[in-house]
Amino acid sequence: MIKKKPRVRTLMLILMLILFIGTVVWRVYSAQQQAELDIQPLAVTMAAVSWTQKPNTLNLTGTVEGITSAIISSRFAGKIEEIRVEDGQAVSTGTELLRLDTVELANAERIAQNNIRQAQANLNTAQTDYQRYYNLYAQQAVTKQQLESAQAKMITSQVEVDNAYANLNNAQKQIDDGSLRSPVNGVIANKTVTVGQVVSPGTALMTVEQIDQVYVVVNIEQKDIVTAKLGTAVTVKVDAYPEESFAGIIAVINPVAGSESRMFRVKIKVDNAGQLLKSGMFAQAALISGQTKSVLAVPRAAMMTQKGLHYVYVAENGQAKKTLVEIGDLIGDLLEIKAGIEEGRAVVIDNLDKIKDGDALVGEGGDSR
Incomplete structure (x- = not known):
């Protein structure tokens, strides 16, 4: 039994060596296969x-502006009674945008009407007096000075009637102005008022942007301004619609360069029937300036x-x-x-x-x- 132990150990070592060599060979083979897979084209x-x-183009960046940007403000101080539009709403010329409280204005109109009636009554009396003095003067019953005094009172009364009518017209105009209406076709923007707010004369309440046509406003350097001519075709793109191009023409060229930038302000008019272009958007304009290369x-x-x-x-x-x-x-x-x-x-x-x-x-x- 003692003689058989070395043989068993030898066999075990041989088996372990075979297993080790097999493992190494397998790993090498697997690595080769993976390398072949890795280099598959x-x-x-x-x-x-x-x-x-x-195309020999001049590429410019600019900003979209409405053809008309009408600032809506009140001519007099008052409290907002009703607002009839919201930002983004399309409106036409004459559309009522908001209404001011006109109770005080209505009172002023009534006072002006009363003043007219009073002035008219004074005028009637003055005319009657003048006619009487005129007849008496013809009979030499009154002096010329008395007649002229009656005539002056009549003329003064006529002036007072005219003034009363003017005051009435002003009061009625203010009542009409209490209803603020759109001066152009466009879209409501920058609404800053709420119902009940008291506003001052001239304060911007909202704007109406006329955007069925828009301007793309760009600045052109002195060396390139010769390529910009009125009526020249321009292609406009905006990031919001990367697949679309908008056709425009140069409509306005400021003849004076900016005092600081020394660049010329140029406006490109673009049809915008679909109203895809919005005021304030950044735009890229390509102006063809020569032959292709x-x-x-x-x-x-x-x-x-x-x-x-x-x-x-x-x-x-x-x-x-x-x-x-x-x-x-x-x-x-x-x-x-x-x-x-x-x-x-x-x-x-x-x-x-x-x-x-x-x-x-x-x-x-x-x-x-």
Whole structure:
């Protein structure tokens, strides 16, 4: 029995060695298989860097303004009795916007009417007196001075009647003005009043923005102002509707540059029947300023931006190469490339979030690049 123990130990060592070697071989094999899986080419779509025609445009930023911005305010102090509109509500010319308490004004109108009746009665008396003195003067029963005095009283009474009617007209006008109405077709904005609030003359209560047409207001530098001419067509875009363009024309050019900026204020009129453009929006305006020119471009989908820098993945020997580029303007669905890659190079335009620098690539359809 003692002689058999070394043999058992030897067999156990041999078995353990075989198990260890098998484990190592399996791990190496698995690692090789995983490595082969890891280097499987990623199917992507590619596009060639190519030349395209770029319009020679002057790109500007500006702000949308209503053609007319009517500030609604009261001509006299009063308390708000009723508000009939809300922000964003469309109104037409003459629409009642709000009404002031006019009880005191109605009293003033009644007093003015009473003053008219009193002045008219005084005038009637003065006219009768004058006629009597006139007849007596013809009979030499009164002096000329008495006749002239009666005539002066009659004229004074006529003036008092005219003044009373003027006061009545003013009182009636104030009652009419107690109902504030829209002076233009437009949309209510910036409403700042509430029912019961006492307002002062001239205080802005709301505005009516006429936005069936709008201005896009831009500032143009001295060196570029020669390209801006009245009637020149301009394309306008806003971030709110990235897929839409709005056609406009230059309608107003301020002939005097700003004293500080030395830039010229220019207004671009844009039809806005659908009222998509709102006052205060930022807008981008593209003014065609000359002949087109050829530039290198790639599809917009190929571009990546990281920390303010712009990159594309270039297919080079079947692998992805992350390449820094300098970009220019957007031309439809293409992006101008000023530096970084040359004509004919293939760039990846999809699966950008799945690619790393150096990954193997295969073009859509199985063509390796």
